[in-house]
Ligand SMILES: C=CC1=C(C)c2cc3[nH]c(cc4nc(cc5[nH]c(cc1n2)c(C)c5CCC(=O)O)C(CCC(=O)O)=C4C)c(C)c3C=C
Ligand SMILES: [Fe+2]
């Protein structure tokens with residue numbers, strides 16, 4: 128049977144580096160109630176304020192990393208889709224982006240045209256957050272209902288400590304880990320603290336103590352993005368045989384004035400330089416594909432900050448991108464979901 132499709136979903140990028148396209152993308156993204164989780168009037172007001180300056184600033188940042196074929200995130204995700212197509216023998220494989228193009232709608236309609244009966248929906252986020260995973264799932268469900276598609280969706284859960292994902296991370300980082308370095312910073316995308324506390328099933332665990340994420344029960348861990356990031360980092364360090372003093376974790380990409388989860392990457396870069404770290408490796412396991420947040424925020428701006436604070440070099444370890452071990456790991460994960 129060739130009727131079990133696979134839909135890979137990632138976040139999406141502006142259509143071009145034109146300010147108008149970046150504004151349209153940021154508006155669609157930030158007006159998503161799972162991203163800016165305020166009541167509509169407040170969300171509209173806040174996003175409109177952000178859209179006064181952010182599109183021009185972000186457009187400049189996108190220009191620094193844009194590839195001839197388009198946004199790095201989209202181009203790399205397409206390459207991953209092509210690798211996965213070679214390995215998935217159960218039906219067609221498509222790629223959909225939550226915002227902008229190629230849309231989840233176009234991808235699901237292509238799958239439906241090919242008469243698939245079921246689709247494994249794979250949000251390409253190793254750690255769960257409502258602002259990424261939940262919104263991708265809801266959008267896919269909305270499209271199925273809108274077009275009355277007769278296909279069953281089976282969602283791949285967060286895979287933050289899956290052994291094959293961790294091994295793929297180690298394999299892809301190995302060439303850089305074999306070079307001389309003083310410290311490895313694992314910089315995950317951040318989240319407003321409220322996004323964590325509102326999902327705390329106990330109501331009094333998340334962010335109540337400095338080690339809440341290390342002492343999280345399975346029930347708390349299931350909904351806690353920060354605890355899942357720390358779990359990924361620990362599993363990675365153990366599999367890569369790193370000593371505890373060789374690595375640390377931080378959270379990047381803070382937006383707005385609300386408190387986001389800590390420690391902040393910007394501060395950690397200065398702290399590490401102050402401690403005498405000269406050669407810093409940085410990797411970002413929350414992203415499976417390199418994007419503006421790794422290529423510009425870390426490899427360009429982060430590098431400048433680190434050197435200004437006394438460091439000598441910051442080297443960014445590429446994301447998993449289309450690494451063959453990652454494509455194989457992803458297919459294994461999705462196959463388990465197909466038959467479960
Ligand atoms: C990896 C998981 C991600 C989480 C969690 C996440 C939450 C989150 N993000 C913003 C705001 C922005 N994020 C932006 C870019 C961006 N974010 C992710 C992933 C996560 N976001 C990716 C993969 C990307 C890259 C997109 C690309 O085209 O390369 C941006 C846009 C760029 C910029 O202006 O900096 C914004 C804005 C919020 C508010 C949030 C949680 C509430
Ligand atoms: Fe983001």
Ligand SMILES: [Fe+2]
Pocket residue numbers: 332333334338339340341343351353354
């Ligand atoms: Fe926690």
